Amino acid sequence: VLLVSDGDLYFSALYLALTGLGVVVVPCPAHEANAFGRDYLVARTHPRYVVVPIDPDSEEAVVARLPNTPYGVFAGHEHSAQLADRLASLGVAALMFTSGTTGVPKGVLVTHGNLIATMQKNIDFQNLGPSTVELNTLPITHSFGLGQLNATLAAGGTTILQPGLANLGRVFKVARHYNVTSFPTTPAGLALLIGRYSEVFKQSFASLDNIMVNSAPLPPALAQKVMDLLPLVNLRVYYGLTEASRSTFADLSGADRGFLNSVGRTIGNTEIQVDPDSREIYIKGENVSPGYFKDCSEDLLLHPKGILKTGDKGRLTDCGRLIIEGRLSDELNIGGYKVDPLEIERLALTSAAVKQAC
Numbered sequence: 001v002l003l004v005s006d007g008d009l010y011f012s013a014l015y016l017a018l019t020g021l022g023v024v025v026v027p028c029p030a031h032e033a034n035a036f037g038r039d040y041l042v043a044r045t046h047p048r049y050v051v052v053p054i055d056p057d058s059e060e061a062v063v064a065r066l067p068n069t070p071y072g073v074f075a076g077h078e079h080s081a082q083l084a085d086r087l088a089s090l091g092v093a094a095l096m097f098t099s100g101t102t103g104v105p106k107g108v109l110v111t112h113g114n115l116i117a118t119m120q121k122n123i124d125f126q127n128l129g130p131s132t133v134e135l136n137t138l139p140i141t142h143s144f145g146l147g148q149l150n151a152t153l154a155a156g157g158t159t160i161l162q163p164g165l166a167n168l169g170r171v172f173k174v175a176r177h178y179n180v181t182s183f184p185t186t187p188a189g190l191a192l193l194i195g196r197y198s199e200v201f202k203q204s205f206a207s208l209d210n211i212m213v214n215s216a217p218l219p220p221a222l223a224q225k226v227m228d229l230l231p232l233v234n235l236r237v238y239y240g241l242t243e244a245s246r247s248t249f250a251d252l253s254g255a256d257r258g259f260l261n262s263v264g265r266t267i268g269n270t271e272i273q274v275d276p277d278s279r280e281i282y283i284k285g286e287n288v289s290p291g292y293f294k295d296c297s298e299d300l301l302l303h304p305k306g307i308l309k310t311g312d313k314g315r316l317t318d319c320g321r322l323i324i325e326g327r328l329s330d331e332l333n334i335g336g337y338k339v340d341p342l343e344i345e346r347l348a349l350t351s352a353a354v355k356q357a358c
Helices: 009-020 038-045 082-091 112-126 143-154 166-177 189-197 200-204 220-229 341-348
Strands: 002-005 025-027 049-053 070-076 094-098 107-111 132-138 158-161 182-185 210-213 233-238 248-251 270-272 280-284 291-293 307-316 322-327 332-334 335-337
Touching: 002 009, 002 038, 009 158, 025 038, 025 094, 025 322, 038 049, 038 166, 070 158, 070 189, 082 094, 094 112, 107 112, 112 143, 112 233, 112 248, 132 143, 132 166, 143 158, 143 182, 166 200, 182 189, 189 200, 189 210, 189 220, 200 220, 220 233, 322 341, 335 341
Parallel strands: 002 025, 002 049, 132 158, 132 182, 182 210, 210 233
Antiparallel strands: 049 070, 094 107, 107 291, 233 248, 270 280, 280 307, 307 322, 332 335
16 A cells, blocks of 8 residues: 655554554655655555545545545555565565665565564663653654654654644744653754754753654764753664664763764664675664565565665774764775765864855
8 A cells, every 4th residue: 555644643543554454555755856756656566555645625536535534545556466475475564665865766675573673672762651742843754753653652652743844933832832852853953953943942842851863974063062952851863774774872962972973882683794895884683674675577675694785884883883984885986095975074074164064
């Protein structure tokens, strides 16, 4: 089933219901300008049904309108028994399509086991529970936002969905009114809130206990600013692609305060190795996806021996903390030297005169 999200609570309920029934769900953003909208994913995945928000006055031919929701069900493609059996044999719960910034968008096979492992790690590391009130402004069709939603609900907490940070006035109002305790966000989101609205952010999120950051490396200088502004808040980051979400965790305001350039250590049965020659990061464990879906005409592409070769470069410290050092595909060959643009950015940002570098 292709499930199109408007960023509302109905998507959450439908997603949980469908995965609970053993249906393979393909989460699809409704309005994002990216390479994999509704038409593209229908062509790639041949869903049996497409569930999408519709205008209540629309005369589109639907199989059914879901009662008390703005969603309708459209007929998709004929059932593919062979593909269904293959996905079922692997325990696949969802096909999560990545942005495709390095080529054709990939459909990551996410199993029920992956979801449960990730969910439990989130709950344990962030101390989520019935008293948690989380303000989730992330896209819930992506691994980060959806993973936070799963974990908070499974822990018995409350999730408030607010699509994006465009309406900051509403974000601050909601945080104050509901005494928000948990706030997952991105480095760019934090930079905006801390850089331009620091006092309003501090006042509005007075009940905040937990900030979880992902989607890109958190610059140490920004992490320090957050901790200076909110000394009682736990600032946490994690590392893991859609293919291996929540592989490492770091508590930058606690045990990892002296390692602000690190994304922390593994927990659970996740294992990380770094190739001594290429410095590529390899991940193995119950959070690692079995592989990729390309399209209905091709077989699934599985990771050999359950090991994900991430394409990220890094190194492990003596105490087992992982430091990300760039992407293999981003390296530039300059006069025989391998140069990573991320290293140039980091060097430039050490100057107080440089505010941004790209």
